[in-house]
Amino acid sequence: MKKRATIKDVAKYAGVSTAAVSYVLNGKEYRVSPDTAEKIREAIRELNYIPDYSARSLVKNASKLIGVIIPQTEDSKQLILENPFYSEMVSNIESRLRESGYHLILSGVDKGESYLDLSVQRNLDGAIIMGIYPEQFYAELKQVEIPIVLIDSYINDPWFSKVGVDDEYGGYLATCHLIERGHRNIALVTGSIRKDGVVEKRFLGYKRALREADIFYNPDHVFEHSVSYAYGYEAGKTIASKHPEITAVFATADMVAFGVIQGIKEAGREVPDDISVIGFDDIFLSRMFVPPLTTVRQDIALKGKRAAELLLEIIESDEPEKIDRKEVTIPLSIVERQTVRPLKPRS
Amino acid sequence: MKKRATIKDVAKYAGVSTAAVSYVLNGKEYRVSPDTAEKIREAIRELNYIPDYSARSLVKNASKLIGVIIPQTEDSKQLILENPFYSEMVSNIESRLRESGYHLILSGVDKGESYLDLSVQRNLDGAIIMGIYPEQFYAELKQVEIPIVLIDSYINDPWFSKVGVDDEYGGYLATCHLIERGHRNIALVTGSIRKDGVVEKRFLGYKRALREADIFYNPDHVFEHSVSYAYGYEAGKTIASKHPEITAVFATADMVAFGVIQGIKEAGREVPDDISVIGFDDIFLSRMFVPPLTTVRQDIALKGKRAAELLLEIIESDEPEKIDRKEVTIPLSIVERQTVRPLKPRS
DNA sequence: AATAACATTGACAGCGGTTTCACCAATGGA
DNA sequence: TCCATTGGTGAAACCGCTGTCAATGTTATT
Known part of the structure; x- marks a missing residue:
């Protein structure tokens, strides 16, 4: 294994000190005369020198x-x-x-x-x-x-x-969208609602929209578990088979929404004919999903x-x-x- | 900003040399007596010492x-x-x-x-x-x-x-699957066929399957551009609208297959009723796609x-x-x- | 011509580790 | 009692690079 060139090699080759090399390497060329600089650059090229970030990081205390x-x-x-x-x-x-x-x-x-x-x-x-x-x-x-x-x-x-x-607003937006279209029994399917997390806020927005529309908030209509297709699927099946009153679902992530839709279909009902679904994120798949997903878009x-x-x-x-x-x-x-x-x- | 502890600090704290510290750090404890080792470990804990990989990388010439x-x-x-x-x-x-x-x-x-x-x-x-x-x-x-x-x-x-x-085999497998089910006009939709790439081999497998079934290979039936949903979509539309003879498509990646299917639908035809589609990879989405995608599975x-x-x-x-x-x-x-x-x- | 001011340059001390090697007990055998 | 061993330990060199600072060479100023 042939050794890689170090700054010393370059210095020797160019007939200067390592400091000079370091200067041109770090753009401090004002400390070096133009032709020494050129000689050094030449040497760097010739020796195929590539600086070692570990060494640099060690002294500069910055690792890039x-x-x-x-x-x-x-x-x-x-x-x-x-x-x-x-x-x-x-x-x-x-x-x-x-x-x-x-x-x-x-x-x-x-x-x-x-x-x-x-x-x-x-x-x-x-x-x-x-x-x-x-x-x-x-x-x-x-x-x-x-x-x-x-x-x-x-x-x-x-x-x-x-x-x-603004996740609270997003949740609000999604829920309002549903409410404005006549839905009143709206399920929320979501990953776990953790403090300081986005879902918590979306959940809040959901409740606010409900409240403003004088819809009673029904804890039985929130399905909380994990942000995954798989969970959405389970929730979708449950909703479609055990909750005939639910006409719309707000899923707090598009991936979950996909699962919900699939689950609903699995249970023999249709989206959006029987149940409407709105997602969150607008990942690129949402456009291509069948049917294309209505969702809250953010520019990821x-x-x-x-x-x-x-x-x-x-x-x-x-x-x-x-x-x-x-x-x-x-x-x-x-x-x-x-x-x-x-x-x-x-x- | 309080300085982080270095190996020297640890050595001083434990009353030993840095070498000893280095030994216990690197599991060469046989070079150190058990109680010095314990003292050192204690010091490390106490000082919250974390070794610096840059320094280590510099001398060991291994960066992890x-x-x-x-x-x-x-x-x-x-x-x-x-x-x-x-x-x-x-x-x-x-x-x-x-x-x-x-x-x-x-x-x-x-x-x-x-x-x-x-x-x-x-x-x-x-x-x-x-x-x-x-x-x-x-x-x-x-x-x-x-x-x-x-x-x-x-x-x-x-x-x-x-x-x-074995991409050649994969391509062969996919194409055979289609042929066995009575398809003879099979399009190939694929990313660019580059030397030494996987698509090249899948393409070869496709041709072999055709040959073995005595099906004439029609260059007009290979749609080559890029591995993307978008291209699949374009190809799907073209196939559905301009190539009534084509009854099946082999897409060399699931993402492409999704696009193809969507394109076909866009053109007013159905999958699989009018045109069959088989993909490659079996990404987790393929399971959840509607309709669920038939594909060549590999364990990603x-x-x-x-x-x-x-x-x-x-x-x-x-x-x-x-x-x-x-x-x-x-x-x-x-x-x-x-x-x-x-x-x-x-x- | 002497001195001041400036532009270049190089020696060298670290940065935080690892590793070699010499050294110093302490032990065991003769 | 003396001399090899041996195990434990630390001093110091080094990894590749940066940045300080002193030393040099040059030019401008008086």
């Missing part, structure tokens, strides 16, 4: 590495990347980060174990965190003092920047991109501690497709 | 970092993570790698630019590469001399380990897991150069669902 955390399934430890909502976001985060010369360490976080290890071991320059975790998790993270942006979290701490949507790509930018903004400022944390909210809108049917006024 | 490369869209630079096929694989790779203490750097690779930079900058211990790239890309990669496993590639070089499926999770294991095997051997590169092939099978209809024998 960003941690990205995705929720993982509870049972196995797999990332919930199966939900296109996350993949789409990760993909956008990655491209934005790469553009600025950062690399991304993708990881789940083991229950119990903290993310602390990874972040300090690797000297992460920052982290983007999706999903919601135990409070202690955030506390630890804060101690590391690296810039962090939270996606879809309502953790209230000025240390964290956040990007998300933008969300990822903005999260990356927010983080970079803090990292690249001169005084990261001083930079104001921001909170950006991506707009929401209903996109009407074919899974919601207006109810005929009761005869 | 694995690069994972995913194809990206040609236009934008986003990762094709939108295809659940990739997300599912990445998710499994990540969990397997993390289990062994490695972290994963997820990245696309800019057209033209090489991956070389990243891999040597970061001192990657290995890389897993999905998809197919220009030949030069592999040549460069080889120079870096890090262990690499290729997923779904037919690059023929003993340096690379590979995991994949296993594929990811095996790739990770193959890589670890090489990395963790004492002489990585000596270890035999392996080629593992994941089995394939047809899973019959509801998008293929047997044709009545011609009257």
